[in-house]
Structure formats: structure tokens, C-alpha cells
Amino acid sequence: MNDLDQLVAAAQADFARAATPADLENAKARYLGKSGQVTDLLKGMAALSPEEKKTRGAEINQTKQRVEALLTERRAALADAELQAQLKAEALDVTLPGRSRSQGGLHPVSRTLERIEAIFGSMGFDVADGPEIEEDWFNFTALNTPADHPARSMHDTFYVDTKAPDGSGHLLRTHTSPMQVRYAVQHVKKHAAALAAGEAIPEIRVIAPGRTYRVDSDATHSPMFHQCEGLWIGENVSFKDLKAVFADFFRNFFETDDLDIRFRPSFFPFTEPSAEVDIAFASGPLKGRWLEVAGSGQVHPNVVRNFGLDPERYIGFAFGMGPDRLTMLRYGVNDLRLFFDGDLRFLSQFK
Numbered sequence: 001m002n003d004l005d006q007l008v009a010a011a012q013a014d015f016a017r018a019a020t021p022a023d024l025e026n027a028k029a030r031y032l033g034k035s036g037q038v039t040d041l042l043k044g045m046a047a048l049s050p051e052e053k054k055t056r057g058a059e060i061n062q063t064k065q066r067v068e069a070l071l072t073e074r075r076a077a078l079a080d081a082e083l084q085a086q087l088k089a090e091a092l093d094v095t096l097p098g099r100s101r102s103q104g105g106l107h108p109v110s111r112t113l114e115r116i117e118a119i120f121g122s123m124g125f126d127v128a129d130g131p132e133i134e135e136d137w138f139n140f141t142a143l144n145t146p147a148d149h150p151a152r153s154m155h156d157t158f159y160v161d162t163k164a165p166d167g168s169g170h171l172l173r174t175h176t177s178p179m180q181v182r183y184a185v186q187h188v189k190k191h192a193a194a195l196a197a198g199e200a201i202p203e204i205r206v207i208a209p210g211r212t213y214r215v216d217s218d219a220t221h222s223p224m225f226h227q228c229e230g231l232w233i234g235e236n237v238s239f240k241d242l243k244a245v246f247a248d249f250f251r252n253f254f255e256t257d258d259l260d261i262r263f264r265p266s267f268f269p270f271t272e273p274s275a276e277v278d279i280a281f282a283s284g285p286l287k288g289r290w291l292e293v294a295g296s297g298q299v300h301p302n303v304v305r306n307f308g309l310d311p312e313r314y315i316g317f318a319f320g321m322g323p324d325r326l327t328m329l330r331y332g333v334n335d336l337r338l339f340f341d342g343d344l345r346f347l348s349q350f351k
């Protein structure tokens with residue numbers, strides 16, 4: 001090994017010993033600095049003959065390049081080591097499970113409403129939606145319940161301090177029955193030309209689910225509760241159809257044929273005759289108990305007239321059922337208020 005090779009080997013060992021970039025710069029100075037070994041060799045060339053300068057000069061230059069290459073290599077290695085150390089120190093464990101947000105679910109009553117809509121939808125019923133702050137006219141008067149009618153007292157509710165266009169008041173609707181009138185009036189308007197020409201118009205077949213309000217609060221009554229109205233009007237719609245619709249609906253809703261339905265005579269100002277609808281399960285914890293699930297009846301001629309239809313020609317039935325009660329029965333819940341407390345311990349059981 002000649003002196004130049006030895007110098008290169010020494011530089012390599014020196015650079016390898018340098019553990020930090022600062023150490024390495026110090027080691028570099030010993031070779032390539034102002035009075036470094038390579039620099040000294042270059043200076044020494046002044047004393048050489050032109051012949052020697054050529055060969056020795058080339059060798060020294062080569063040596064310089066080799067030392068520089070070793071330096072660059074070691075610099076890169078140190079920088080890389082530093083980066084690796086930093087990455088290791090700041091490591092993130094991306095495999096840790098995240099903090100997931102707990103997933104919500106549909107409210108049990110919303111589930112019931114969806115079921116009701118799906119089942120009636122399959123029977124050709126439209127689904128309608130209307131205001132919860134209702135006009136006195138739609139909630140009572142148009143439903144054959146004039147201002148002095150005693151039936152109004154059964155529907156004590158929350159009155160609002162504003163006046164409807166007809167001068168009557170507003171109130172939180174006490175039932176979904178006003179939707180019978182709102183929907184039928186729209187339907188009649190849509191078919192006004194056919195009606196005027198004395199032609200038959202398409203049947204009205206609609207349900208209207210939504211929130212309703214009454215001054216009432218105990219385990220089975222809440223001041224805010226749900227109803228689902230139903231209305232089927234045509235030229236030849238009878239109580240027989242109402243019975244068939246209910247039989248279909250309840251057997252579908254509760255997913256059982258082991259279910260009896262009975263109609264109990266009752267009174268509503270807007271239907272005549274009227275009936276309460278009860279169901280009884282043939283098995284299960286409620287076996288044999290009659291449970292009231294809806295009010296119903298043949299739509300009163302005065303109401304058909306308020307729809308804008310001739311009661312001599314158009315006839316049909318209406319019903320109003322309680323989705324909250326249906327939900328209690330379906331899931332075995334015994335206190336209605338649980339649905340509206342917003343307690344997640346209760347609600348999350350329905351996810």
C-alpha cells in the first residue's frame with residue numbers, strides 16, 4: 001500500500017469513527033482543511049519537477065477525490081441514521097384502534113312509522129304530511145265539530161295566540177284527522193275538471209302519520225304523541241274494506257296470523273257509524289287481552305262535503321291509530337314516557 005492509499009484508508013477509518021456530523025466535519029478538516037494532509041500534499045507539489053508534477057499531481061488529485069467521496073458517503077450515512085433515530089423517537093402506533101363515535105339508531109317509534117308506511121304503501125296508500133300547528137277549521141270545524149260541540153272538550157290542547165286567515169285560532173293539532181281534509185281538498189282540486197264534468201275521479205287512499213298534542217300525561221298518555229291517520233274514499237268503499245285493510249295491516253305489522261280484531265261501536269263527530277278497533281293476540285304474554293289500537297268509521301257526509309265531494313256519490317272510511325301504542329306492544333314496553341325521555345340506556349336497546 002503506498003502512502004496515498006494509506007492516507008485514504010486512514011481517512012476512511014477516521015470518518016467511520018465520527019459518530020456525529022460535527023465529529024465528521026472535524027475529521028474532514030484533518031484531510032481537506034487548510035492544513036489538512038491532502039492540502040499539504042498539494043502544497044508540496046511546488047517543489048516537484050514538471051515531470052513528477054504530472055504523475056504525482058494526478059495521483060494526489062485522485063486521492064483527494066477518493067477522500068471527498070468517502071466524506072460524502074459518510075455524511076449521507078450519518079444523516080440517514082439521524083433520520084432513522086428521529087422516526088423511531090417520534091413513532092406513531094397507527095395500529096391502535098381509533099376512538100369511534102358511537103353509532104345512533106332509529107327511534108323505536110320511527111321504526112314503527114316506517115313499518116306503517118311500508119305496509120300501507122304496499123296496499124296503495126299515499127303518505128302525506130301536514131302542519132302540527134293547525135287551524136281550528138281543519139282540526140275541528142271541517143270535521144263536523146263546530147265551536148260549541150261537546151266533543152271538543154275531549155281534545156283539550158295547547159292553543160296558539162295567532163289567527164288563521166278565516167279569523168279562527170291556531171292550536172297544536174289534537175289528532176291527525178285534519179289531514180283528511182287537507183289531503184282530500186288537494187285531491188279534489190287536482191281533479192276539479194273531471195269532477196265538474198261529472199266524471200269519476202281516482203280514489204283517495206292516504207295515510208298521514210305525525211305528532212299530535214293533548215293535555216294528558218301518565219304511563220299511557222304523553223302530551224305529545226303520535227297518530228297515523230288513514231283515509232280511503234271512492235264510489236264504492238265500505239266497512240268491509242276497512243275490516244280487510246285492518247286485518248292485513250295488523251297481521252303484517254305484528255308478523256302473525258294469530259291475531260283477532262274486533263270493532264266496538266263508538267262515537268266520533270266526523271264518522272258515522274264509528275268504531276274503536278281492538279286487537280287480541282292468540283299467544284304470547286298478552287294472550288287473549290283486547291287492546292285498543294285505533295278509532296275508525298265511515299266518513300260523515302258533512303265531512304265528505306267539506307272535502308268538496310258529493311256525499312251521495314263518494315263514501316269511504318277513515319281511521320286514526322296510535323303508533324306509540326303499537327310500538328309498546330311490538331317491543332313489550334310498558335311506559336309510554338320512556339319513548340320521549342331521550343334516555344340512551346333505553347333507546348340504545350333498539351339499535
Ligand code: PHE
Nearest residue numbers: 175177295296297318319320
Ligand atoms: N281522530 C280520532 C282520535 O284522535 C281517531 C279517528 C280517526 C276516528 C279517524 C275515526 C276516524 O281519537
